[in-house]
Amino acid sequence: xxxxxxxxxxxxxxxxxxxxxxxxxxxxxTLLPFVLFPNYLSLASQxxxxxxxxxxxxxxxxxxxxxxxGHAAFFGIGAYTAGLISKFGWGEPLTGLIxxxxxxxxxxxxxxxxxxxxxxxxxxMITLGLGLLAFEAAxxxxxxxxxxxxxxxxxxxPVLGIFKFDLYGYTAYAYSLxxxxxxxxxxxxxxxxxxxxxxxGIRENWVRMPAIGAHSxxxxxxxxxxxxxxxxxxxxxxxxxTESVSLESISxxxxxxxxVMLVLGGAGRLYGGLVGAVIFMxxxxxxxxxxxxxxxxxxxxxxxxxxxxxxxxxxGGLSHFYARxxxx
Amino acid sequence: MTPAAKSxxxxxxxxxxxxxxxxxxxxxxxxxxxxxxxxxxxxxxLIGPNGAGKTTLINLMTGMLTPDGGQxxxxxxxxxxxxxEQRVRRGLAxxxxxxxxxxxxxxxxxxxxxxxxxxxxxxQFWRSVGAYGEAIDEAYExxxxxxxxxxxxxxxxxxxxxxxxxxxxxxALATKPKVLLLDEPAAGVPQExxxxxxxxxxxxxxxxxxxxxxxxxxxxxxxxxxIVVLVSGAIFTEGSPAKIAADPGVREVYLGKRKHG
Amino acid sequence: MLPPVFGVLFDGVAYGMLLFVLSVGLSVTxxxxxxxxxxHCAFAMLGGYVTVTLVNDLNWPFLATLPIAFLAAAxxxxxxxxxxxxxxxxxxxxxxxxxxxxxxFISVAIAAxxxxxxQQPVETPASLRGTIGVLGLDLGKYRLFLLGVAxxxxxxxxxxxxxxxxxxxxxxxxxxxxxxRGLGIDVDRTFASTFALGSGLAGLGGxxxxxxxxxxxxxxxxxxxxxxxIVSVGGLGSIAGSFAAAILIGVSDVAGKYYxxxxxxxxxxxxxxxxxMWRPAGLFGRR
Numbered sequence: 001x002x003x004x005x006x007x008x009x010x011x012x013x014x015x016x017x018x019x020x021x022x023x024x025x026x027x028x029x030t031l032l033p034f035v036l037f038p039n040y041l042s043l044a045s046q047x048x049x050x051x052x053x054x055x056x057x058x059x060x061x062x063x064x065x066x067x068x069x070g071h072a073a074f075f076g077i078g079a080y081t082a083g084l085i086s087k088f089g090w091g092e093p094l095t096g097l098i099x100x101x102x103x104x105x106x107x108x109x110x111x112x113x114x115x116x117x118x119x120x121x122x123x124x125m126i127t128l129g130l131g132l133l134a135f136e137a138a139x140x141x142x143x144x145x146x147x148x149x150x151x152x153x154x155x156x157x158p159v160l161g162i163f164k165f166d167l168y169g170y171t172a173y174a175y176s177l178x179x180x181x182x183x184x185x186x187x188x189x190x191x192x193x194x195x196x197x198x199x200x201g202i203r204e205n206w207v208r209m210p211a212i213g214a215h216s217x218x219x220x221x222x223x224x225x226x227x228x229x230x231x232x233x234x235x236x237x238x239x240x241x242t243e244s245v246s247l248e249s250i251s252x253x254x255x256x257x258x259x260v261m262l263v264l265g266g267a268g269r270l271y272g273g274l275v276g277a278v279i280f281m282x283x284x285x286x287x288x289x290x291x292x293x294x295x296x297x298x299x300x301x302x303x304x305x306x307x308x309x310x311x312x313x314x315x316g317g318l319s320h321f322y323a324r325x326x327x328x
Numbered sequence: 329m330t331p332a333a334k335s336x337x338x339x340x341x342x343x344x345x346x347x348x349x350x351x352x353x354x355x356x357x358x359x360x361x362x363x364x365x366x367x368x369x370x371x372x373x374l375i376g377p378n379g380a381g382k383t384t385l386i387n388l389m390t391g392m393l394t395p396d397g398g399q400x401x402x403x404x405x406x407x408x409x410x411x412x413e414q415r416v417r418r419g420l421a422x423x424x425x426x427x428x429x430x431x432x433x434x435x436x437x438x439x440x441x442x443x444x445x446x447x448x449x450x451x452q453f454w455r456s457v458g459a460y461g462e463a464i465d466e467a468y469e470x471x472x473x474x475x476x477x478x479x480x481x482x483x484x485x486x487x488x489x490x491x492x493x494x495x496x497x498x499x500a501l502a503t504k505p506k507v508l509l510l511d512e513p514a515a516g517v518p519q520e521x522x523x524x525x526x527x528x529x530x531x532x533x534x535x536x537x538x539x540x541x542x543x544x545x546x547x548x549x550x551x552x553x554x555i556v557v558l559v560s561g562a563i564f565t566e567g568s569p570a571k572i573a574a575d576p577g578v579r580e581v582y583l584g585k586r587k588h589g
Numbered sequence: 590m591l592p593p594v595f596g597v598l599f600d601g602v603a604y605g606m607l608l609f610v611l612s613v614g615l616s617v618t619x620x621x622x623x624x625x626x627x628x629h630c631a632f633a634m635l636g637g638y639v640t641v642t643l644v645n646d647l648n649w650p651f652l653a654t655l656p657i658a659f660l661a662a663a664x665x666x667x668x669x670x671x672x673x674x675x676x677x678x679x680x681x682x683x684x685x686x687x688x689x690x691x692x693x694f695i696s697v698a699i700a701a702x703x704x705x706x707x708q709q710p711v712e713t714p715a716s717l718r719g720t721i722g723v724l725g726l727d728l729g730k731y732r733l734f735l736l737g738v739a740x741x742x743x744x745x746x747x748x749x750x751x752x753x754x755x756x757x758x759x760x761x762x763x764x765x766x767x768x769x770r771g772l773g774i775d776v777d778r779t780f781a782s783t784f785a786l787g788s789g790l791a792g793l794g795g796x797x798x799x800x801x802x803x804x805x806x807x808x809x810x811x812x813x814x815x816x817x818x819i820v821s822v823g824g825l826g827s828i829a830g831s832f833a834a835a836i837l838i839g840v841s842d843v844a845g846k847y848y849x850x851x852x853x854x855x856x857x858x859x860x861x862x863x864x865x866m867w868r869p870a871g872l873f874g875r876r
Contacts, residue, residue, distance in 0.1 A: 001345065006481075007481075009436055009464050009465065009467070009468040009480070010458065010461050010464050010465065012436065012481060013436070013440070013456075013457050013458040013464050014456070014459075015458075016456075017457075017458055036522065047724075058413055061683070062542055064358070067682055067683050067686060069686075072765075113801070114866060117868055118865070118866075120623065120626060120682055121619065121623065121682065121821070121825070122865055122869040124625070124682060124686065125818075125821040125861065126862055126865050126866070128814075128860045129859075129862040129865070130815070130819075130859050130862060132814070132854070132858045133855065133858045133859060134852055134864065135854040136853060137855070139853075140851065140855065145556075152642055167710065177743060187451070187457075189454060189456065190453040190454075192456040192457060193452055193453045193454065193456055193457060194440075194444040194449045194450050194451075194452050194453075194455075194460065194463075195450060195451055195452055195453035196453065197433075197437060197440065197441045197457055198441060198445070198450040199442070200430070200432070200433060200437075200646070201430055201438075201441050203432075204430040204431055204432050204433060205428060205429065205430050205431070207428055208424075208428045208429065208430065208499070209413075210391075210392075210412035210413040210416070210447055211390070211392075211412060211416065211421070211422060211424075211483050211499075211500075212413075212416065212442045212499060212502070212503060213416035213417045213442070213445045213446055213503055214441075214450060216413075218451070219450070219451070222451065222453075226453075238430065256690075259687075263687055264437070287515030290703070291706075293697050293698045293701040293806060294698055294701075294702075296694040296697065296698060297694060297695055297699075300690075300691040300692065300693070300694030300695035300698065301691070301695060303687045303690060303691030303694070304673070304688055304691040304692065304694060304695070306687065307677070307684050307687050307688040307691070308673065308676070308688070312545075
């Protein structure tokens with residue numbers, strides 16, 4: 001038979017990593033809050049930070065297929081590390097960010113050796129257990145973390161010596177957004193790399209991987225470490241932009257919420273976590289008046305709907321309908 | 329075989345050999361003291377009634393199952409202690425009886441992944457796949473030879489079953505194996521498409537050593553130079569196709585049963 | 590005369606027995622089909638609220654409500670199994686986790702809406718209040734009752750598994766699902782029945798728990814963690830495993846509160862992670 005009529009293999013593969021106009025529109029839209037919602041910039045930076053956290057979970061969940069119920073452990077490690085560095089005198093944000101990210105990455109590396117050895121229910125329980133242990137550790141060590149009172153005395157110096165973190169939130173949002181964008185570029189490159197392809201292979205068919213000569217566990221360790229570092233970076237951003245760290249940042253609640261956001265937006269699609277975070281956080285802000293259990297009622301309805309009707313989240317549903325529409 | 333070729337083959341170690349390979353699940357033995365010798369370039373068929381342990385043998389050879397006793401030798405090297413991915417890297421590949429493919433990837437991506445793994449590129453996360461032109465071209469070449477070139481951008485789960493079986497073989501070939509174990513390559517493929525699968529098998533290089541499990545005796549007699557008959561986990565007999573066809577014991581144990589099963 | 594530590598031990602064992610009744614259903618269904626049902630404790634909560642309603646609003650005697658709690662939970666679980674769970678038997682772990690957590694969230698909200706967020710007390714029969722002196726210890730009568738109920742349940746389960754045809758089918762399916770199907774066992778139907786039974790037991794446990802730990806809408810999640818720990822440590826599909834793990838967790842929890850309150854739940858989480866790393870299928874699990 002003849003060669004594919006439309007495009008050569010190399011050109012096809014290169015085209016997979018090309019920027020889609022919708023992507024460019026998305027990133028341009030992230031600049032809108034500066035102009036349209038100047039009173040909501042602190043919410044905007046919260047959303048940005050959570051989006052970054054969701055992106056980090058997507059690497060292991062959406063691409064490598066690891067269900068983690070304890071990912072907030074790394075978020076919290078990043079937050080507390082950044083907070084503590086500043087509390088002990090070094091308030092420079094960029095270096096603090098790098099140190100906190102590295103700390104979370106190192107812990108993630110160590111934990112990855114455990115994670116990569118287990119699957120299914122055992123793995124879910126281990127991630128849950130480790131997450132709960134991290135929470136308990138932070139809770140008990142109030143001499144270090146402030147316990148349930150939270151970390152006090154965090155004071156961050158201006159970014160690059162010029163941009164102070166103020167109440168208006170311009171610096172906070174610009175800083176978080178810049179961090180998100182840079183990390184996103186790195187994640188995008190990772191997903192489109194041979195390593196990203198290997199992760200998708202692991203997700204698609206675990207059994208086939210050793211049969212093609214792949215060391216799945218090594219790949220999982222690498223992905224987990226990277227995801228832990230990214231989560232730590234997000235946590236550090238939170239600590240720096242809000243100049244505080246609370247137990248909430250390392251709680252099961254945070255682990256569960258980010259999972260819901262990612263699933264809502266659509267895991268394994270790079271933008272799913274970002275979209276999910278925006279929708280979830282905006283909705284939560286709008287409905288902040290209602291009691292928590294009723295908020296979770298609607299989350300419950302949403303989860304049941306997504307699982308039964310929209311298995312690939314909002315982005316999955318949209319792309320499915322778009323594909324069907326194009327075929328007509 | 330000419331006498332010269334025979335002695336030549338006798339000097340080289342077997343491409344794949346097992347010695348005393350045994351495995352039992354609890355009190356149920358599934359492999360009993362199996363000794364197989366595959367010379368380089370061989371075309372061996374492994375036949376036997378259902379439940380004889382043929383796929384189990386392949387799982388033992390490839391490392392998906394750990395034997396209770398015995399050894400596996402690849403080109404003379406003992407690989408019994410190696411994990412499955414290490415055996416693949418040494419040149420031992422297999423296909424699965426039931427399609428075990430990457431459903432959400434397309435054929436080009438899947439084969440490129442295999443090649444990336446083989447070339448040690450799969451750990452690189454800082455360059456886009458599109459930059460690895462050689463690997464992509466090699467992947468496409470393998471697909472083209474198996475007549476999958478024109479559907480290589482289609483996602484695997486949408487491919488017709490026969491094409492998926494060919495992709496099974498493509499994935500294994502992309503590891504550049506020296507020994508290829510095919511587990512019922514045309515299983516489940518409708519009559520019209522099974523010809524393509526066998527053409528692909530026939531077209532495989534003479535350097536490649538093949539062991540295939542097959543139920544269809546026409547296929548066996550057409551492709552195999554040597555047949556091994558496995559019954560209840562042990563080798564019942566082996567020999568040339570003519571010898572096996574004439575063996576009344578085989579007919580009773582296998583060919584006779586085939587009429588019922 | 591026994592030293593007070595035995596009193597703590599007794600409380601721990603009683604608590605463990607309650608946890609066992611709550612957990613055993615989840616252990617068997619997980620072992621059978623590997624279906625991760627995080628709504629399990631929501632069924633327990635349902636049983637608890639059924640008892641609350643019957644006793645407080647309809648003046649039923651407490652003991653009579655227990656079988657109703659069991660049945661209510663079993664029936665609701667059958668309805669959910671038929672409509673939702675059935676479609677996810679072969680779905681991914683993530684999908685099962687999400688669906689069942691979603692159902693748990695919904696149930697918590699419904700409970701809060703109907704019953705409010707405060708704890709609901711229930712009047713237990715006079716015969717079960719107070720203590721009995723045994724060997725110098727004051728053992729709570731309710732806890733003794735709890736022990737009795739749990740032991741009866743255990744015996745029924747063990748006898749049922751060992752000597753009935755249904756029990757044999759369950760054991761076969763837990764052991765090797767593929768082979769069980771090959772033998773003609775309808776594993777899906779076996780699972781549905783086991784699921785109803787397990788959820789019913791959870792409902793019973795929820796009703797029994799009111800007197801020991803109190804009932805509020807958060808019950809569905811608070812005890813879920815304990816149940817999951819018991820199931821994973823004990824081993825999926827193992828009644829003996831759940832029994833042992835439940836006693837272990839029950840005693841550790843109560844003893845911990847008495848003798849080392851600073852440690853809190855830390856020790857239990859650590860034990861779980863370490864056990865799972867050593868024996869991924871749990872202490873008595875297979876595979």
